[in-house]
Amino acid sequence: MIKATNIHKHFNDLHAVKGVDITVNDGEVLCIIGPSGSGKSTLLRCLNMLETPDSGTIEIDGVQLTENNLREMRTKMAMVFQNFNLFSHLSVLENITVAPVNVKGVEKVQADKKAMELLKLVGLEDKANAYPRNLSGGQKQRVAIARALAMDPDILLFDEPTSALDPEMVGEVLDVMKKLAEEGMTMLVVTHEMGFAREVADDIIFMADGEIVERGTAEQIFEHPSHERTQSFLKKVL
Amino acid sequence: MEVYLQGILVAIKGTPITIGVSLFSVIIGAAVGLGLALLKKSEKKVLSIIAKIYIEIVRGTPMIVQALIMAYGIPYLLQQNGIMFKWPHLIIPAMIVCGLNSAAYMAEVIRGGIQAVDPGQVEAAQSLGMSKSQVNRLIVLPQAFRIVIPSFGNEFVTLIKETAVLSFVGVVEILRSAQLWNASTFETFPAYIGAAIVYLMLTYPLSKGVAALEKRMAKEDL
Ligand SMILES: Nc1ncnc2c1ncn2[C@@H]1O[C@H](COP(=O)(O)OP(=O)(O)OP(=O)(O)O)[C@@H](O)[C@H]1O
Ligand SMILES: [Mg+2]
Numbered sequence: 001m002i003k004a005t006n007i008h009k010h011f012n013d014l015h016a017v018k019g020v021d022i023t024v025n026d027g028e029v030l031c032i033i034g035p036s037g038s039g040k041s042t043l044l045r046c047l048n049m050l051e052t053p054d055s056g057t058i059e060i061d062g063v064q065l066t067e068n069n070l071r072e073m074r075t076k077m078a079m080v081f082q083n084f085n086l087f088s089h090l091s092v093l094e095n096i097t098v099a100p101v102n103v104k105g106v107e108k109v110q111a112d113k114k115a116m117e118l119l120k121l122v123g124l125e126d127k128a129n130a131y132p133r134n135l136s137g138g139q140k141q142r143v144a145i146a147r148a149l150a151m152d153p154d155i156l157l158f159d160e161p162t163s164a165l166d167p168e169m170v171g172e173v174l175d176v177m178k179k180l181a182e183e184g185m186t187m188l189v190v191t192h193e194m195g196f197a198r199e200v201a202d203d204i205i206f207m208a209d210g211e212i213v214e215r216g217t218a219e220q221i222f223e224h225p226s227h228e229r230t231q232s233f234l235k236k237v238l
Numbered sequence: 239m240e241v242y243l244q245g246i247l248v249a250i251k252g253t254p255i256t257i258g259v260s261l262f263s264v265i266i267g268a269a270v271g272l273g274l275a276l277l278k279k280s281e282k283k284v285l286s287i288i289a290k291i292y293i294e295i296v297r298g299t300p301m302i303v304q305a306l307i308m309a310y311g312i313p314y315l316l317q318q319n320g321i322m323f324k325w326p327h328l329i330i331p332a333m334i335v336c337g338l339n340s341a342a343y344m345a346e347v348i349r350g351g352i353q354a355v356d357p358g359q360v361e362a363a364q365s366l367g368m369s370k371s372q373v374n375r376l377i378v379l380p381q382a383f384r385i386v387i388p389s390f391g392n393e394f395v396t397l398i399k400e401t402a403v404l405s406f407v408g409v410v411e412i413l414r415s416a417q418l419w420n421a422s423t424f425e426t427f428p429a430y431i432g433a434a435i436v437y438l439m440l441t442y443p444l445s446k447g448v449a450a451l452e453k454r455m456a457k458e459d460l
Binding site: 048050071072074075078079081083085086087088089098099102103104144147148151 | 356358359361362363364365366367368369372376377380381384
């Protein structure tokens with residue numbers, strides 16, 4: 001379980017995240033939707049301290065994140081980025097094993113074996129020795145998901161994982177994410193894919209202007225949004 | 239005609255020293271340059287200031303003066319203080335000075351290479367729990383190194399020419415070979431034109447090679 005309390009983040013005068021509380025329970029898929037600039041990415045990046053929050057606390061399974069345990073805590077919440085951010089000088093296999101081997105001290109043989117299993121899971125076992133530059137966007141993102149999974153994280157954080165993809169490749173990535181959701185992976189997903197959110201999310205959070213406007217099931221958010229801001233946002237995107 | 243051929247052959251005798259000094263200088267320059275680049279990048283102010291001072295001193299003084307200080311000044315100073323010191327071979331201070339000079343330049347090149355690495359990859363590495371030094375060692379430096387390899391090649395070419403000033407310190411590289419031959423034969427024009435031709439024979443194919451490498455790497459990547 002990951003629990004963030006009262007997260008604030010300013011960029012100079014801009015109050016990007018305004019005291020957000022968020023809890024993701026084990027096995028839960030939580031999607032965050034909201035207009036551009038509402039602070040979704042910033043919130044996600046605050047959770048693993050890629051942005052340092054001005055204030056607030058973050059806990060995983062009751063252990064509070066501090067400067068001292070940051071690296072260990074980060075291994076428990078692996079992140080998948082909009083632009084994949086694969087290591088361009090490493091092969092697909094090395095992309096997946098570099099962190100387990102160097103951060104967690106997993107044996108190379110063991111890490112390779114696990115990486116091959118994960119590549120199978122994302123349907124790319126034939127690309128183990130390819131380099132990122134030779135992959136399509138959809139393939140890159142699936143490798144990035146395998147790389148995140150290789151850490152055996154408690155939770156996966158996704159920041160618009162399909163926004164940089166050509167439309168015909170969105171499906172293959174969403175399919176992998178659905179499979180993970182079915183297997184009980186805990187996931188926090190910032191997304192513009194309303195279809196995915198509706199189908200997969202246990203809960204949906206609507207964010208606007210750095211605040212959580214409302215949280216509810218797909219049914220509640222999409223069919224009976226209780227706030228006017230949610231209604232007008234959904235009218236625009238649906 | 240024969241005297242020109244002779245001039246070239248004399249200059250060629252100096253090439254092993256010129257190449258050797260240049261090669262070692264590139265290696266020293268790359269290693270020290272990497273250290274300087276990391277110091278400059280450091281969050282500790284003192285460290286980045288040390289790197290800056292080093293670079294200012296090296297860039298603000300002629301290499302020949304540095305070479306004279308290293309080759310003759312320092313042994314003199316040590317001897318004045320009762321320490322018997324003599325360079326076993328002048329090539330050693332020559333390589334040190336050229337290498338330390340190169341380092342100031344390479345530090346900038348390496349810093350540029352480090353900055354050229356995709357910050358998204360750095361974030362990805364951090365998000366996987368890597369420490370700062372792991373991010374550097376595993377992700378940033380290998381990519382920065384690839385980026386700067388052509389610059390190392392160009393620096394090697396530059397050093398082949400710049401090491402000519404070492405002739406004034408007494409290192410018998412290409413130019414010094416030519417000077418010595420001129421002093422004994424008075425074939426002044428063949429001596430120096432021979433040196434020029436030999437320099438060109440070295441630098442032309444090398445810079446073409448580096449350009450080709452640069453082109454191939456640009457194609458392979460991105
Ligand atoms: N590093 C930064 N420096 C300054 N301002 C920033 C920075 N990162 C984000 N912001 C600003 O903070 C606000 C929230 O940005 P954020 O990226 O979190 O929004 P978002 O909801 O993810 O939007 P999008 O849907 O476009 O990705 C925006 O106004 C943005 O311009
Ligand atoms: Mg965003």
